[in-house]
Structures are given as structure tokens and as C-alpha cells.
Amino acid sequence: MRNPLSTKIVDIKPSGIRKFFDIVNEMDDAISLGVGEPDFDTPWHIREEGIFSLESGKTFYTSNTGLKELRKEISHYLLRRIGVKYDPNHQVIVTVGGSEAIDIALRSMLDPGDEVLIPQPSYVSYEPCTVLADGVPVIINLKEENEFRLTKEELLEHITDKTKILILPFPNNPTGAIMEEDDLRAIAEVCVEKDIFVLSDEIYSELTYKGEHTSIARMPGMAERTIVINGFSKSYAMTGWRLGYAAGPTQIIEQMLKIHQFAIMCAPTTSQYAAIEALRNGDKDVADMRESYDQRRRFLMHSFKKMGLDCFEPFGAFYVFPSIKRFGLTSEEFATRLLMEEKVAVVPGTAFGDCGEGFLRISYAYSLADLKKALSKIEAFVERLDRENK
Template sequence: MRNPLSQKITGIQPSGIRKFFDVVSEMPDAISLGVGEPDFDTPWNVREEGIYALEKGRTFYTSNAGLKELREEICNYLARKMDLHYDPIKEVLVTVGGSEAIDVALRCMCDPGDEVLIPQPSYVSYLPCAVMADAKPVIIELKEENEFKLTKEELLASITDKTKVLVMPFPNNPTGAVMTREELEELVPVIIEKDIFVISDEIYSALTYNGEHCSIGSLSGMKERTIVINGFSKAFAMTGWRLGYACGPKEIISQMTKLHQYAIMCAPTNSQFAAVEALKNCDMEVEKMVTAYDQRRRYLMHAFKEMGIDCFEPFGAFYVFPSIKKFGLTSEEFANRLLREQKLAVVPGTAFGDCGEGFLRISYAYSIDNLKEGLERIEKFINTLK
């Protein structure tokens, strides 16, 4: 029998995040500080709107691009939060999570052989999505001494005549790094001069702790060459509702909508109605969650300092990325032994790219009590290494 599988797909490695949590689910007394999922419930008014949509029989397909009312509210939200301005009819696509938006954007923008610049450490989907789009992923290794931000020099050194797309993963998963307006402005002349398009993944844009988020799409000359990707999973604690969106030039969004039409049809209808409510009436709920995350972030940073664990201070998302280089173990070895010996799951930095070696991702999307217990287990473990 012939091999029924595509070599392209079989050559892609499974997510380095999930295997640890498959083990945790089978291990009594194990706890996890690894999953990037808010521990808050979706705000009640949002859940209520989803329930109401079901009760009223709003269970039919929406338009391929999403409910018109939702696209209008997305535009209102981006205008007031980030000074981004889009036409809700021609420049917005509602997707099944931000992950679908990344996949569809790359497949619509890349031809075979086009190069996609991917700063790492970063979210695990960018590289395989580039491969599935028949593009060539080119990794830019971000450095701890630069707080894992992309510099102008690193960008210039990575560009070739085949470069077409730059992924901008800020605020960053797994590092928590944030780029300021001034830092983004240094990149813009290079992007424009080299005629590069940008996919800006801003799913954590609402979760910043040292000033407001700046979207690269809002900077002069960038709107026409940027796809801004965002969603509801992180800011509104709506991971299971599977809803995201992409905004950008109508020529790109129209092709993304066509691909979405054939692959998906439309995002879940009741989720779309719930998302309208989230955008209209949940600013205070989001602020409360951000305040709680910031408290947890500061608690972790203080605890690491007390334990002698090196960690640069992150100002976005809900992750810290501590260095474990001084302990003489690889990231994989450290995470495996920590899980086996202390029943605590964290993610090795190498799950997010080879340059994540020597680091761990720890999520603070957990209660203070869970974080306290997890830190106690980390301290017990590192004491055995001294």
C-alpha cells in the first residue's frame, strides 16, 4: 500500500507544549503552571449573551466574514484602544481563534519559496503554518540581553531578496516581552524600504503592565502592509469559544475570506453574538483581570529573586521566562525532572524554538495559591541541584 500521508505534514513536529500536559493529566497530585489559559470564567454578561443566542435560535450560518455587528464592534474597539481604523465590511475577517487567522494569512500571502521571518522564542504555530503555506521559515533568534525584543540590526541581517513576510509576535508568548512605540518605529523604515508585509499577532494586546500597547499597524506607512491578528481568548477569558479576527488591506482580507469560506464557512454563531457583548461592555472586567495578572507577575518576580533564579522582567501576556542555565541541565531535562520529582509541569523553552534553550515558560494565569505551591516545588527541586 502507498503511504497515505503527506510528507510535508508528517515532517512537522507535534507541539512541544502538549506532551507535558498529557502526562500531567495521568499523574495524581501533579499541578501545572504551563498552560496559557486564563483561570477566570468568561464574564457572566458574555456567557448570558451566548445562552440568549441559543435560546433565540440564532444557530444558523453567519456571513463568511462574520456578523456585520461584530465586525463593526471590532473596528470600534481597535479605534479606541489602538488608533487602528478599518472598514468593517472590507477589511475585517472573523476567524476560529487567532490561530486560524495566522494560518489563513500565511497561506494567502505566500508562494512556494517565499521567506517568512519568525522571531523566536515565540508561539509554536508560526513555523508549521509557514511550512504548510509552502514558504520557507527563517528564524530570528531574539536575545535575553535585548529583553527578547526584535532589533533593527537583527531584522536587517535576516532579510534576503526572497523575504516577503515578517511575523511580529508582541506581546510575546513565551517571554512576555513587549515592544514600545519607539522600538517599533525603528523597524518601520526597514520594513517599508525592503517591501515586507507584516503579520502582527496581538492576541495579548490587552494584557500589558507598563503602558499601553502600540500596534505596528497604527504607525505611518504600515496599515497597507500589515495584517493585525487578535481575538477573545486571552483578554476576555474566552478560550473555548474559539473566536479571533484579522484586519488588514482589503485585497488580502478578501482572499483570506475566500479561503476561510472553503475551509470553515464561518466562525461559531453564538460565540460571535457573545463577542459583541464582550467588546461593548467588558472593559471593566478586563481591567480587573489585568490587575490580578499584574499582582501575580510581581509575586513571581519577587519569588524568583529570593530563590536566586534569573529572570528578566516581562511586561506583557501572562508568562515569565526564567533562565535555568546555572543549574547545569537542559530545558528539557529540567522540566522532565521537575515533573517527575516534584509533580510540577512547566514548559521547556525549546518548545518555542531552539534559542529557548536554558529557559522555562511559566504561566501566571493561575491563582496565587497555585503559584505559591508551584514555587515551593521549584525551590525544593533546585535545592537538590546545589
């Protein structure tokens, strides 16, 4: 019998995040700090708008690009938040989560052999989506001493004649790193000079704890070469609604729409009506959740310092990325032992790239009560490892 499977698909590794999540689901009394999902319910007024759309019988397909009313609100939001003006009729597309936007952007822009620069540690989908689009992933290993920011020098070192796209994943999952305006300006100058396009994943843009988020799209010469990816999952606690969007140059969005038309048709109608309400009246919800995350972030940093666990201070998203190099264990070994011995689940840094070795991703998108309980167990485990290593 002929092999029914695609070699390209078979060779892609499963997500390292899901592995530990699946183990936790089989354990009693385990505390998971591994999944990047807000513990908040979607704010009631947003849910109410979704419910009202159902009660009103608004259950039909929308335009392939999404409800015009929603695209207008997205354009207004991007103008006031990142200072870039997008035409809602031709430069915005509503997708099934930010993940679909990443996928169809890469498929729209890449020819076989085109190289995509991917700073790591970073979100697990970038590399496989590049491979699925017949592109060639080129990994840029970010460094803790640079606070896991991408530097101009690192970028220049990896550019070749085949480089077409730079993925810019900030605020970053898993490190919590951010790029400030001066950092982005230096990267933008290189992109313009070398004629490189940017896929800027800004899904955590509202969760920034040091100044305001800045988008590379607002830098000189960058709006015409940048696809901005965003969505509602993280900032509005709408993960299950599966709604995201992309904004960028008309010629790219038009080609993304082709794939979206044939593969998806349109994003969920109910979710789109809820998202309109989120953008119009959700600023206070976002601010309240951000304040709570920041409190948890500071609690984790204080706890790590107390137990002697090295961790650079992250100023974005809802993750910390502590170093466990001093214990002589791999990230996988540390995470596995922590889960089996203390029933606390975290994600090995290697799930986000080989340069994540020696680190863990810990999410603080959990209640303070759960974090306190988990941190006491982590402290006990760290003390035990220290005794073993004496």
C-alpha cells in the same frame, strides 16, 4: 500499499507544549503551570449574551466574514485601542480563534519559496503554518540581553531578496516581552524601505503592564502592509469559544475569506453574539483580570529573586521565562525532573524554538494559591540541584 501520508505533514514536529500537558493529565496531584489559558470564567454578562442567542434561536450560519454587528464592534475597538481605522465590510474577518487567522493569512500571501521572518522564542504555530503554506521559515534568535525584543539590526541581518513577511509576536508568548513605540518605529522603517509585509499577532495586547500597547499598524506606511491578528481567548477568558479576527488591507482580507469560506464556512454563531457583548461592555472585566495577572507576575518575580533564579522582567502576556542555565541541565531535563520529582509541570523553552534552550516557560494564568504551592516546590527543587552541583 502506497504511503497515504504527506511528507510535509509527517516532518512537522508535534507541539512541545502538549507533550507535558498530556503527561500531567496522567499524574495525580500534579500542578500544571504549562498551559496558557486564563483561570477566570468567561464574565457572566458575556456568557449570558451567548445563552440568550441560543434561547432566541440564533443558531444559523452567519456571513462568512462574521456578523456585521460584530465586525463593526471590532472596527470600533481597533480604532480606540490602536488608533487604526478599518472598514468593517472589507477589512475585517472573524475567524475560529487567532490561530485560524494566522494560518489563512500566511496561505493567502505566500508563494512557494517566499521567506517568512519568525522571531523566536515565539508561539509554536508560526513555523509549521509557514511550512504548510509552502513558505520558508527564517528564524531570528532573540536575545535575553535585549529583553527578547526584535531589534532593527537583527531584522536587517536576516532580510534577503526572498523575504516577504515578518511575523511580529508581541506581547510575546513565551517570554512576556513587549515592543514599545520606539522599537516598533525602527522596525516599521525597515519594513517600508524593504517592502516587507507584517503579520502582527496582538492576541495579548490587553495584557500589558508597562504603559499602553502599541501596534505597528499605526506607524507611518504600515496600515497598508500589516495584518493585525487578535481575538477573545486571552483578554476576555474565552478560550473555549474559539473566536478571533484579522484586520488589514482589503486585497489580503478578500483572499483570506476564500480559504475561510471553503475550509470553515463561518465562526461559531453563539460565540459571535457573546463577543459583541464583550467588546461593548467588557473593558472593566479586562482591567480586573489584568490587575490580577500583574499581581501574580510580581509575585513570581519576587519569588525567583528570593531563590536566585535569573529572570528578566516581562511586561506582557501572562508568562515568565526564567533562565536555568546555571544548573547544567537542558530545558527538557530540568522540566522533566521537576515534573517527576516535584509534580510541577512547566514547558521547556525549546518548545518555542532552539534559542529557548536554557529557559522555561511558566504561565501565571493560575490562581495565586496554586502559584504559591508550585513556587515552594520549585524552590525545593532548585535548592536540591544546588546541593548536587556543589
